[in-house]
Amino acid sequence: MMNISLTVPSMLEHAEKYFSKKEVISRTASGITRFTYADIAKRTRRLASALTKLGVKRGERVGTFAWNHHRHLEAYFGIPGMGGVLHTINIRLSGEHISYIINHADDRVLLIDAELVPLIEPLQEQLKSIKAYVIMTDDDKLPDTTLPNVYHYEDLLNEADENFEFVADIDENDPAGMCFTSATTGNPKGVVYSHRGIVLHSMALGLTDSAAVSESDVTMPVVPMFHANAWGLPFAALWFGANQVLPGPMVTPKLLAELIENEGVTLTAGVPTIWLALMKELESGSYDTSSLRAILCGGSAAPKAMIRTFETKFKIPFIHAYGMTETSPLVTLSRLKSYQTELPEEDRLEVRSTQGYVVPGVEMKVIGKDGEVKWDGHEMGELLLRGNWVADEYFMDERTNEAFRDGWLHTGDVVTVNEEGIIKIIDRTKDLIKSGGEWISSVDLENALMAHEDVFEASVVAVPHDEWQERPVACVVVKEEAKDRINKEDLMEFLQPQFVKWWLPDDIVFMDEIPKTSVGKFLKRSLRDQLKDHLKTTI
Numbered sequence: 001m002m003n004i005s006l007t008v009p010s011m012l013e014h015a016e017k018y019f020s021k022k023e024v025i026s027r028t029a030s031g032i033t034r035f036t037y038a039d040i041a042k043r044t045r046r047l048a049s050a051l052t053k054l055g056v057k058r059g060e061r062v063g064t065f066a067w068n069h070h071r072h073l074e075a076y077f078g079i080p081g082m083g084g085v086l087h088t089i090n091i092r093l094s095g096e097h098i099s100y101i102i103n104h105a106d107d108r109v110l111l112i113d114a115e116l117v118p119l120i121e122p123l124q125e126q127l128k129s130i131k132a133y134v135i136m137t138d139d140d141k142l143p144d145t146t147l148p149n150v151y152h153y154e155d156l157l158n159e160a161d162e163n164f165e166f167v168a169d170i171d172e173n174d175p176a177g178m179c180f181t182s183a184t185t186g187n188p189k190g191v192v193y194s195h196r197g198i199v200l201h202s203m204a205l206g207l208t209d210s211a212a213v214s215e216s217d218v219t220m221p222v223v224p225m226f227h228a229n230a231w232g233l234p235f236a237a238l239w240f241g242a243n244q245v246l247p248g249p250m251v252t253p254k255l256l257a258e259l260i261e262n263e264g265v266t267l268t269a270g271v272p273t274i275w276l277a278l279m280k281e282l283e284s285g286s287y288d289t290s291s292l293r294a295i296l297c298g299g300s301a302a303p304k305a306m307i308r309t310f311e312t313k314f315k316i317p318f319i320h321a322y323g324m325t326e327t328s329p330l331v332t333l334s335r336l337k338s339y340q341t342e343l344p345e346e347d348r349l350e351v352r353s354t355q356g357y358v359v360p361g362v363e364m365k366v367i368g369k370d371g372e373v374k375w376d377g378h379e380m381g382e383l384l385l386r387g388n389w390v391a392d393e394y395f396m397d398e399r400t401n402e403a404f405r406d407g408w409l410h411t412g413d414v415v416t417v418n419e420e421g422i423i424k425i426i427d428r429t430k431d432l433i434k435s436g437g438e439w440i441s442s443v444d445l446e447n448a449l450m451a452h453e454d455v456f457e458a459s460v461v462a463v464p465h466d467e468w469q470e471r472p473v474a475c476v477v478v479k480e481e482a483k484d485r486i487n488k489e490d491l492m493e494f495l496q497p498q499f500v501k502w503w504l505p506d507d508i509v510f511m512d513e514i515p516k517t518s519v520g521k522f523l524k525r526s527l528r529d530q531l532k533d534h535l536k537t538t539i
């Protein structure tokens with residue numbers, strides 16, 4: 001067989017040839033603009049040309065510090081197209097972590113949204129590797145800034161070559177992208193994506209039994225383009241010729257609902273907290289969401305009650321998926337096998353709320369204390385993964401040795417597997433609650449609490465306990481309209497029939513909001529800190 005390099009620019013060339021009329025609908029700080037893929041391709045070639053003129057060399061990193069919009073999409077293809085490495089930076093990290101990752105990646109140029117410039121200005125003294133800041137704005141003028149060597153993105157593009165030829169001799173194993181993932185302690189860890197990995201991962205997103213991204217789709221990644229490449233959707237959507245909506249800065253549930261209705265979005269993706277908020281919006285307003293063929297939800301466990309509401313009340317199919325920054329990210333999706341579609345509704349829902357089984361191209365094994373666990377849905381172990389879009393190291397980081405061993409990525413996720421090969425995430429290793437030597441799953445308790453009609457969000461954490469070592473404490477945000485009618489005792493009573501006694505939380509703490517990580521997951525570390533003396537004072 002021929003052996004032709006799988007490269008990111010070849011995906012753009014395909015869209016340029018066959019899908020020139022298809023559209024990118026981009027929301028920026030100043031409004032919504034529409035571009036055809038023909039426009040996007042020219043602009044991408046101009047960007048690649050401009051970066052070459054700025055002196056970026058093969059293999060060098062170019063950082064992006066931006067929301068989801070068309071310019072960020074151009075960077076997705078233009079940077080790898082000129083031989084550089086697209087380094088998407090999480091705008092919600094602390095200044096200290098942002099400087100660390102820019103320096104560690106040795107970024108040469110930073111593409112940055114005008115409205116995010118104030119976040120970078122205070123760090124400039126530490127950012128020694130950056131030779132140029134390119135500001136992405138709809139405004140003709142550059143914003144006032146203290147940053148040195150500043151360029152206007154559109155001016156650079158205007159002066160660049162729209163027929164720029166992408167680098168021809170890219171080796172498919174060359175790096176194309178890079179993203180840092182937060183560590184439990186210490187600095188974030190860098191993951192490098194190869195051209196090959198990105199192309200194969202995109203292909204996997206197109207499989208019928210996966211996300212089935214196709215030409216007829218209108219995709220809308222709500223997951224940020226700085227979080228595991230917006231789960232690969234911008235790459236796959238462009239390659240397959242799907243229209244894509246990029247929802248821009250400060251996305252609100254109302255805005256999402258309006259974009260779904262106005263643009264006929266068919267497939268959208270994001271973490272559960274986004275969908276909890278959208279659910280509230282759909283309950284209070286009247287929107288036409290009938291175009292949606294699926295919501296792709298991952299990043300943390302999707303509560304069963306939420307899946308039920310979307311599917312039965314709003315008639316929106318819900319696909320629960322699991323993955324990591326280290327795995328590009330797609331690993332598993334929860335889809336019913338053909339012979340499971342006849343199961344009673346509750347059983348189907350049970351299957352759909354698991355994380356599902358691996359997509360073709362990824363292999364897994366689950367290791368418990370005595371080796372590989374039985375596929376019985378009970379025995380727990382750590383999930384190990386390998387595949388063509390799974391990283392094999394952290395970028396110049398000694399923590400590589402902890403996670404990548406014997407050819408497998410050790411995920412740190414504790415799971416069970418049933419006879420269908422379907423995994424259920426019990427917890428992160430660090431989030432499991434160890435009470436009197438036995439494990440309690442915080443995810444199961446959260447799921448149960450979030451199934452209560454008055455509960456908006458719930459997060460359960462381990463709190464130190466003199467006698468039992470650790471005990472679960474639940475943090476609960478109650479729905480606005482239920483604030484006066486619900487109390488701890490009601491919730492305890494609700495949980496009691498569902499769990500053995502020792503699994504029940506020792507306390508339920510009501511909060512206005514649960515703190516979230518930079519990618520919208522419950523920030524359990526902060527809850528644990530907040531509650532570390534809690535059982536000493538309340539019980």
Ligand code: AMP
Pocket residue numbers: 181182228297298299300301302320321322323324325326329355411412413425427428519
């Ligand atoms: P990140 O690299 O930020 O995407 O985080 C990856 C981690 O998120 C995984 O190791 C899991 O702990 C968690 N995660 C991702 N998807 C799911 C899911 N569907 N259910 C439960 N946890 C998930």
